[in-house]
Amino acid sequence: MSDIKRVTELHIISKLSAAVSGHPFYPFFGGTAFANKDEVEPPLSVVAIVDAEKVMQHEGTWLLTGSVQVITHVADISSQAHATLSRSIYGALDSIPAEVVNAAYSFHGIHITGMSSTTDSESQCHADIIKFVCGAGG
């Protein structure tokens, strides 16, 4: 079993990619191992799980804390289009069902805890951060 954070990032990415077509999603550590992507450029979204807390002593059940970072460049997309994209990703994230994915991995559900905006140091991008907690077992 691989790291639960990475597996869950990839599971969420597969669901978001199916729901929001034409927009690339990457795990936090994308790299060449993921779709040969070694140089990331906006528009893109990054699924980052930053914390995994084991909630039961003898079972592999985890409470994961993370975010989806939706990043576009101001020269490529209007703020209205960015807002529409962020809203569609929010809806897709909120709709990911609890399911047994395979014998080694189960997704127990997701809860969105907040949404905030940020930008880069030169204010060249639109960036929305959708924060969530989710449960997974592996």
Add this chain to the structure above:
Amino acid sequence: MSEFDDGMNEGNAAMAASCAETFEIVKNGNLGTYSAISIDNLQINATLAPGGMKNDSQVVMWVKDTVIATSGLVDGCVVVVRGKRLRVTGIEKDGNDTQMVVCGPAGVKV
């Protein structure tokens, strides 16, 4: 025009004769090729960023006003210099009919 401008224009012409180099502008997925008076050393770096590696390359090039006008080169657009994708981060007047175009990474680090 002032003597300074005349001298600058002559200097640019001489510079272009020996240093001119082409660059490309990405527009609607298509590449257009244009000429710069000169292009400085391209600094190539890569840093970790959410989602993978970020191309952190930079370059400065000098371009004639007429080329800027015809090419549609603007702040924020993506250019390809010596095969590297970069984004224009600033355009400053440098002489009578020349602009200094500063290019940075095409990606952004949030």
